[in-house]
Amino acid sequence: MKQLQDQLGTFHTFETSPKRIISLVPSQTELLYDLGLEENIIAITKFCVHPYHLKSTKEIIGGTKNVKFDKIKALQPDIIIANKEENTLEIVEELRKICPVWVTDIVTIEDNLKMIHDFGQLFNKRTEAQKISDKINFAYADFVSFMKDKPFQRAAYFIWANPYMVAGNNTFINEMLKLNKFENIYENREERYPEIIIQKMRIQGDPDYVFLSSEPFPFNDEHAFELGRFTHHAKTVFVDGEMFSWYGSRILKAFDYFKLLQSKIQ
Known part of the structure; x- marks a missing residue:
């Protein structure tokens, strides 16, 4: 028993x-x-x-x-x-x-x-x-050491279009963003996955990076172009949604993926 x-x-x-x-x-x-x-x-x-x-x-x-x-x-x-x-x-x-x-x-x-x-x-x-x-x-300890001297940068992590939705606070995605030293510009929203107005992105926090997740929505270059119009200088990056949102044993693969992502965007 x-x-x-x-x-x-x-x-x-x-x-x-x-x-x-x-x-x-x-x-x-x-x-x-x-x-x-x-x-x-x-x-x-x-x-x-x-x-x-x-x-x-x-x-x-x-x-x-x-x-x-x-x-x-x-x-x-x-x-x-x-x-x-x-x-x-x-x-x-x-x-x-x-x-x-x-x-x-x-x-x-x-x-x-x-x-x-x-x-x-x-x-x-x-x-x-x-x-x-x-x-x-x-x-995890190895990745924290890897990130030690990297600066914090602002980011928005999109999970859906029509309407546009992002990852907010109290989500595993937000924790992974913080681990990668990205300040989520939508972290202060009450909803975990808020619907947002993309025309207000600059006011909201003007991100350095706009991440388009591979799941659950199939983002394409047109979405990237549209979102890029409403920031001053953000780089739009397509990212593997499984690495940011899957927990369990998948996170072991995520740490290696994050290192590659960091080297790609710096």
Whole structure:
């Protein structure tokens, strides 16, 4: 018998470690795989693209915001892994009628390390979880040292167009921007992903860099040109959204990506 608490503070009691896992979050699917739980994953979302072969070996139960409840119920999972930002409260509450739903809440690197530790406890993969955490801590310290003498610069990180939306405060993306010494000009907005008026970018903070994420919206050169008109001197850069927004074990790849990004934009 084990009693564990998820990142929303919900207590879960298990007689044994859950064996049949459904993951509703792409980055957490990748983490479960890296913890050695491929055989235990019975279903994923259509957005769970890493590792790629899971899409052909596991059941697909819809998207992160639109899941197929009947299909999930028929699969008889022991546990469903969800996330506060990726999945709605309504979805989580409906799924709780089927089995325990473990909800993560990731904003900081510390939150990410806590999730990895929790999964190690939950699925009896403590050694594997510790190895991943040790690698992250080492890479994190190395990157902080790499950034030590670099100056802070202003940035806006766009995630959507029509309407234009950016990453704001209390987001993992904002934490990654800060780690790269970018001051997010929209950090003071109340919304986590505010809709913004691009004509006011100069007043808002006149960024040095405008980042266009590869996900969830497919930005193109026309968007880059349009946004560039409303800053004094900003460089517009297309960036890999997975590296800024995926937590779990993906962050290990992100640190190397950030070094390349820094060398490219300086």
